[in-house]
Amino acid sequence: METLETLAATLGPRNCLTAPDDLAPYAVDWRGVWTGMPRAVLRPGSVEEVQAAVRACVAEGLSIVPAGGRTGLCGGAVVPANGPPSVVMSLERLNRIRDVDARDFSLVAEAGCIIQNVQQAAAAVDRLFPLSWGAQGSAMVGGALSTNAGGIRTLRWGNARDLVLGLEVVLPDGRVLNDLRRVRKDNSGYALRHLFLGGEGTLGVITAAALRLVPALKRVETAMVAVPSPDAALTLFSRVMESGAEVIAFELLIGRCMDIVQKNGIGLRVPLPLGSPWYVMVELAAAHPSVPLREMLEDTLATAAEAGEVTDAVLVENEQQRANLWRIREDWPDCARREAPVVNTDTSVPVSAVPRFLAEVEAALSSRWPEGRLIAIGHAGDGNIHVSLMAPNGTSREDWVARAREAEPIVNAIAVDLGGSFSAEHGIGQSKRHAMATHKDPVALDLMRAVKAAIDPAGAMNPGKVLP
Amino acid sequence: METLETLAATLGPRNCLTAPDDLAPYAVDWRGVWTGMPRAVLRPGSVEEVQAAVRACVAEGLSIVPAGGRTGLCGGAVVPANGPPSVVMSLERLNRIRDVDARDFSLVAEAGCIIQNVQQAAAAVDRLFPLSWGAQGSAMVGGALSTNAGGIRTLRWGNARDLVLGLEVVLPDGRVLNDLRRVRKDNSGYALRHLFLGGEGTLGVITAAALRLVPALKRVETAMVAVPSPDAALTLFSRVMESGAEVIAFELLIGRCMDIVQKNGIGLRVPLPLGSPWYVMVELAAAHPSVPLREMLEDTLATAAEAGEVTDAVLVENEQQRANLWRIREDWPDCARREAPVVNTDTSVPVSAVPRFLAEVEAALSSRWPEGRLIAIGHAGDGNIHVSLMAPNGTSREDWVARAREAEPIVNAIAVDLGGSFSAEHGIGQSKRHAMATHKDPVALDLMRAVKAAIDPAGAMNPGKVLP
Numbered sequence: 001m002e003t004l005e006t007l008a009a010t011l012g013p014r015n016c017l018t019a020p021d022d023l024a025p026y027a028v029d030w031r032g033v034w035t036g037m038p039r040a041v042l043r044p045g046s047v048e049e050v051q052a053a054v055r056a057c058v059a060e061g062l063s064i065v066p067a068g069g070r071t072g073l074c075g076g077a078v079v080p081a082n083g084p085p086s087v088v089m090s091l092e093r094l095n096r097i098r099d100v101d102a103r104d105f106s107l108v109a110e111a112g113c114i115i116q117n118v119q120q121a122a123a124a125v126d127r128l129f130p131l132s133w134g135a136q137g138s139a140m141v142g143g144a145l146s147t148n149a150g151g152i153r154t155l156r157w158g159n160a161r162d163l164v165l166g167l168e169v170v171l172p173d174g175r176v177l178n179d180l181r182r183v184r185k186d187n188s189g190y191a192l193r194h195l196f197l198g199g200e201g202t203l204g205v206i207t208a209a210a211l212r213l214v215p216a217l218k219r220v221e222t223a224m225v226a227v228p229s230p231d232a233a234l235t236l237f238s239r240v241m242e243s244g245a246e247v248i249a250f251e252l253l254i255g256r257c258m259d260i261v262q263k264n265g266i267g268l269r270v271p272l273p274l275g276s277p278w279y280v281m282v283e284l285a286a287a288h289p290s291v292p293l294r295e296m297l298e299d300t301l302a303t304a305a306e307a308g309e310v311t312d313a314v315l316v317e318n319e320q321q322r323a324n325l326w327r328i329r330e331d332w333p334d335c336a337r338r339e340a341p342v343v344n345t346d347t348s349v350p351v352s353a354v355p356r357f358l359a360e361v362e363a364a365l366s367s368r369w370p371e372g373r374l375i376a377i378g379h380a381g382d383g384n385i386h387v388s389l390m391a392p393n394g395t396s397r398e399d400w401v402a403r404a405r406e407a408e409p410i411v412n413a414i415a416v417d418l419g420g421s422f423s424a425e426h427g428i429g430q431s432k433r434h435a436m437a438t439h440k441d442p443v444a445l446d447l448m449r450a451v452k453a454a455i456d457p458a459g460a461m462n463p464g465k466v467l468p
Numbered sequence: 469m470e471t472l473e474t475l476a477a478t479l480g481p482r483n484c485l486t487a488p489d490d491l492a493p494y495a496v497d498w499r500g501v502w503t504g505m506p507r508a509v510l511r512p513g514s515v516e517e518v519q520a521a522v523r524a525c526v527a528e529g530l531s532i533v534p535a536g537g538r539t540g541l542c543g544g545a546v547v548p549a550n551g552p553p554s555v556v557m558s559l560e561r562l563n564r565i566r567d568v569d570a571r572d573f574s575l576v577a578e579a580g581c582i583i584q585n586v587q588q589a590a591a592a593v594d595r596l597f598p599l600s601w602g603a604q605g606s607a608m609v610g611g612a613l614s615t616n617a618g619g620i621r622t623l624r625w626g627n628a629r630d631l632v633l634g635l636e637v638v639l640p641d642g643r644v645l646n647d648l649r650r651v652r653k654d655n656s657g658y659a660l661r662h663l664f665l666g667g668e669g670t671l672g673v674i675t676a677a678a679l680r681l682v683p684a685l686k687r688v689e690t691a692m693v694a695v696p697s698p699d700a701a702l703t704l705f706s707r708v709m710e711s712g713a714e715v716i717a718f719e720l721l722i723g724r725c726m727d728i729v730q731k732n733g734i735g736l737r738v739p740l741p742l743g744s745p746w747y748v749m750v751e752l753a754a755a756h757p758s759v760p761l762r763e764m765l766e767d768t769l770a771t772a773a774e775a776g777e778v779t780d781a782v783l784v785e786n787e788q789q790r791a792n793l794w795r796i797r798e799d800w801p802d803c804a805r806r807e808a809p810v811v812n813t814d815t816s817v818p819v820s821a822v823p824r825f826l827a828e829v830e831a832a833l834s835s836r837w838p839e840g841r842l843i844a845i846g847h848a849g850d851g852n853i854h855v856s857l858m859a860p861n862g863t864s865r866e867d868w869v870a871r872a873r874e875a876e877p878i879v880n881a882i883a884v885d886l887g888g889s890f891s892a893e894h895g896i897g898q899s900k901r902h903a904m905a906t907h908k909d910p911v912a913l914d915l916m917r918a919v920k921a922a923i924d925p926a927g928a929m930n931p932g933k934v935l936p
Contacts, residue, residue: 103706104820104851126710148655159653162630175911182818184850185627186889187616187666188896188908189934190916194662198655215710238571242594242683244756246714288712288764296758350650352572382652383572421654428656440656443643447923448658454922455915466657 003060004040010052015043015093026067026088027079030138034075034430038065038088045093047168047176047207054205055174057087058460064089065462066201068111068143071135073346074429076147076200080464091142094207097121105213106165106182111142111206118211127213130157130248134330142206148198150425152329155381156248156285157214159425160197166210167193172203172456182210195451200427201462203455215287220248221297222283222322226276226312230355233280233380236309237351240282243300245293249283250381251329252354257377261328264338268327271314280380281329332377340390341397342375343404345411348384349420360414361387369404384424387411412439428466437468471528472508478520483511483561494535494556495547502543502898506533506556513561515636515644515675522673523642525555526928532557533930534669536579536611539603541814542897544615544668548932559610562675565589573681574633574650579610579674586679595681598625598716602798610674616666618893620797623849624716624753625682627893628665634678635661640671640924650678663919668895669930671923683755688716689765690751690790694744694780698823701748701848704777705819708750711768713761717751718849719797720822725845729796732803736795739782748848749797800845809865810843810856811872813879817888819851828882829855837872852892855879880907896934905936 008016017023018040028035039062044050057064063086067077079086095112102125109118115129115136122129131144133151143149145167149160157163166181179193195203227233233252240247255277258270272279284293297315304310316322336342349357362374371392378385389407391400412422412435422435436445448467452459476484485491486508496503507530512518525532531554535545547554563580570593577586583597583604590597599612601619611617613635617628625631634649647661663671695701701720708715723745726738740747752761765783772778784790804810817825830842839860846853857875859868880890880903890903904913916935920927 101818101820103702104818105709106818148659150653150655154653158630161659162626171911171915177911177915178909179912181887181889183816183887183889183892184819185618185622185816185847185852185892187618187893188889188891188900188904189666189912190671190919191616191629191662191666192912192915192919194659198657198659203658218712234571241573242755244686244754244759286712287710290760290764290767291712292758292760296756299758348651348653350569350572350574351652352569379653384653419649419651421649421651421656423656424651424653425655432656436657441646443639443645444647444657444660447639447645447660450922451658451660451919454918 003056003062007040007042007053007056011042011044011049015045017041026090029075029078030071031073034078036079036081036083038079039085040087042087042089043093044089047170050170050205050207051174051176053089054170054172058172058458061085062087063460063463066091066142066146066205068140069114069135069138071139072143072147072429073426074431076427076429076462076465077143080430083464086463089205091140091207098208100125102127104182106210107213108180108208108210109141110208111140113141115139115141115144122213123216126216128216129211129213131160131163141209145197145206145209146199146201147427150384152249152251152379154379155250156246161194163212164193164197164209165212167196167206168208169196169204169206172458172461177204180208180210198427200429200466202452202466203461217285217287218289219286219291219293220283220322221293222281222316222325223297223301224272224314224325225280225282225301225310226272227278227280227310229278230358232309233278234352234355236280236304237381239300239304243296245284245296246286247282247381248285249281251281252376252378252380252385253279253281254374254376255279256373257332257375260339261332261335264335265331268331270328271325272312276311281325336375336390340393341395341400342388342390343401343407344386344388345408346386346424346426347411347415347420347422348382348424349415349418351381351383353418353420354380354383354385357414357418357420358385361411364410364414365389365407369407372404383420409438430465433468471524471530475508475510475521475524479510479512479517483513485509494558497543497546498539499541502546504547504549504551506547507553508555510555510557511561512557515638518638518673518675519642519644521557522638522640526640526926529553530555531928531931534559534610534614534673536608537582537603537606539607540611540615540897541894542899544895544897544930544933545611548898551932554931557673559608559675566676568593570595572650574678575681576648576676576678577609578676579608581609583607583609583612590681591684594684596684597679597681599628599631609677613665613674613677614667614669615895618852620717620719620847622847623718624714629662631680632661632665632677633680635664635674636676637664637672637674640926640929645672648676648678666895668897668934670920670934671929685753685755686757687754687759687761688751688790689761690749690784690793691765691769692740692782692793693748693750693769693778694740695746695748695778698746698826700777701746702820702823704748704772705849707768707772711764713752713764714754715750715849716753717749719749720844720846720848720853721747721749722842722844723747724841725800725843728807729800729803732806733799736799738796739793740780744779749793804843804858808859808861809863809868810858811869811875812854812856813876814854814892814894815879815883815888815890816850816852816892817883817886819849821886821888822848822851822853825882825886825888826853829879832878832882833857833875837875840872851888877906898933901934901936
């Protein structure tokens with residue numbers, strides 16, 4: 001194909017991969033669920049090379065699938081199996097941190113920077129880049145922003161979207177949208193960057209971003225708390241929010257999770273007695289060691305215990321204990337995998353609707369799959385509880401998915417009925433397009449299609465993703 | 469005109485105004501700078517009436533100028549003088565607070581709710597709606613969101629955009645975009661609401677919004693501080709941010725402002741000796757009275773004084789003193805008006821670039837207008853300093869505008885060169901369209917035009933605003 005020869009000449013043959021062995025790693029997502037073979041993998045090394053590659057591909061009718069760390073859960077960075085001829089455009093070589101400015105509480109990072117490296121660059125100047133989730137050691141800036149990544153700290157600092165001051169984007173026509181400004185107030189026309197943030201690469205290729213930093217944390221207090229019900233957890237949530245401390249995480253876990261972690265976690269021990277129906281993990285933080293965070297947490301939990309919202313609690317005593325506690329959360333997917341197959345969901349509801357959501361989900365799932373085990377673990381402070389239906393021990397993944405596949409649309413429908421979302425933090429990619437067709441307001445879908453057609457009239461950017 | 473008769477039948481004659489006396493208040497902005505006569509003023513009382521009115525107007529080629537409290541500074545809610553035949557659509561009757569949910573930290577307000585009423589509804593359930601600025605007693609939700617209003621507390625809680633969880637919008641084709649959900653995480657396709665937030669009514673009519681609340685403030689500490697230079701102020705800013713307290717305001721004022729306030733403010737007294745070249749107003753807050761906020765502020769200021777960043781400081785002792793202190797900031801426009809005419813700007817730069825911005829502005833303005841007085845007062849923590857050039861005493865407004873009009877583009881160009889914005893918080897409306905043409909990235913302008921054409925192909929919504 002002549003285009004690929006031209007691209008090989010422009011990018012260098014090592015950055016225009018076409019050999020099957022070179023393509024293979026880019027032809028499957030990290031969970032091994034989504035596969036699709038690109039015609040080539042392009043690895044541009046500069047914004048100009050991204051522009052040249054986009055122009056060449058569009059001119060020849062090749063679609064472009066932008067890719068970063070490729071840790072997404074919805075197949076967004078993989079060529080669709082029956083889609084048009086496509087290349088994967090990996091941003092991995094655009095990995096410079098262009099600027100760090102402590103006094104401005106900002107840094108400018110290219111799309112291929114690994115999130116953990118951004119965190120370290122911030123820490124080096126006594127600042128925090130607060131975006132944090134399990135895949136941060138592999139995920140890259142471009143992917144995190146294109147999927148509007150969430151995680152455990154969004155309660156305090158928002159999703160990826162909220163941490164972006166400015167963007168640089170290569171558009172489908174090869175031009176650069178240069179909005180890489182580090183301004184906190186800018187009302188000069190439409191907020192175009194919010195289309196590309198969460199746009200999953202369907203409108204253009206993010207090449208760099210100006211990111212917001214906050215003061216480094218100098219004191220952190222973490223507790224694991226046993227609570228009698230989701231309703232008690234929600235009352236505790238208001239109480240903690242009113243404690244005067246900065247609440248940076250508030251996670252809710254169904255009691256069953258602890259048994260599964262205790263049984264399957266390698267070297268993991270739950271620091272509270274098992275047997276509570278629900279647990280909460282709460283973390284407070286401050287930018288200065290003088291903030292009496294421990295007293296604030298102890299006072300809050302003591303009052304909550306008197307009110308019957310808390311039945312037991314343990315505060316971590318040192319960094320080692322804190323790391324162990326968060327491993328319960330981080331190692332959960334592995335522990336679950338060792339236990340039995342699950343059908344997963346990614347919904348959110350208004351925070352105050354979490355108890356009703358969980359009650360309705362439990363009723364709906366247990367009546368249809370009495371043998372299934374309800375799993376609920378998630379970001380209660382955001383209303384984003386990940387509900388799963390876990391198979392009885394000894395069931396194969398294939399069997400369970402065939403039998404319980406319908407659990408996902410049922411949970412989605414309950415969330416949407418409560419004013420929630422069927423895709424809270426993972427995005428749409430390929431895996432949630434059916435839910436977009438079912439649940440999204442048709443007016444919103446029409447508007448999205450109009451925006452897509454206006455910005456990418458040829459439909460060259462990441463086809464077969466997001467829009468149903 | 470037949471359309472107007474139909475509309476009078478639909479909305480009721482009292483809500484389809486056509487008499488010159490009834491139109492007059494809507495034909496001029498509150499500063500009296502922008503004027504334009506509508507064919508009618510429509511005051512729909514429900515979302516359905518908004519839909520019917522939009523459809524009827526578009527069908528007859530009447531343009532629609534949405535209006536709320538009409539406190540904007542850029543002429544966005546006024547019919548353009550030489551524009552197409554237009555109606556003003558006032559949302560003032562859509563003024564219900566539909567829902568308040570303390571546990572969800574949210575409320576749902578219609579577009580015509582006055583901001584102060586929203587604040588009071590939040591306070592009634594021990595919550596805070598943090599958006600706050602001088603016009604809050606008249607400004608309405610729809611206008612605040614359409615202009616992405618800022619103010620003094622954006623440092624901690626962001627601009628209007630950041631306080632919106634969901635929106636309800638009547639589109640130019642009369643359909644409703646129903647995205648009025650109270651979810652904090654939602655990655656189901658493009659973030660359409662961000663087009664209407666800050667869209668200044670050029671893409672549709674916002675009819676209601678789900679707004680984010682935060683815990684009510686239970687302790688506030690405020691100080692007025694004399695600093696030797698903007699650079700010292702910026703060092704103090706980092707220090708305060710690292711104090712562990714929540715910093716909810718950090719305002720910088722050139723010393724000259726204090727003399728003018730002292731001279732022209734009715735009953736206003738500056739609580740520090742005059743004569744410092746610069747002053748800072750800093751406010752810390754906490755959601756619980758146990759947070760040792762005063763000690764944190766005192767310790768921070770003491771360390772800053774030792775380091776030479778602070779030459780004098782006064783902490784307020786009670787609510788009366790706090791109110792008096794903030795009156796300096798709020799009454800500033802009146803005090804300035806009594807002193808002499810000014811040419812105003814509304815720029816922002818990266819926070820760390822504020823000292824250089826002010827130095828370059830002073831050099832540029834003083835060399836061309838040695839008789840002018842540089843005014844600088846604004847939100848240093850956001851990089852949004854409002855710079856003005858004040859006339860010598862005894863100059864008429866007409867003379868000064870004729871002589872010093874060029875000060876605005878000069879200041880704008882300096883801000884843009886430093887990576888900033890020529891319109892930080894007031895928006896574009898009619899008054900900044902020339903700056904859009906001069907300073908905005910042409911690629912961004914093309915994209916904005918494409919988005920506008922996709923959503924409002926007839927160009928019926930608020931013509932002659934935002935886009936040059």
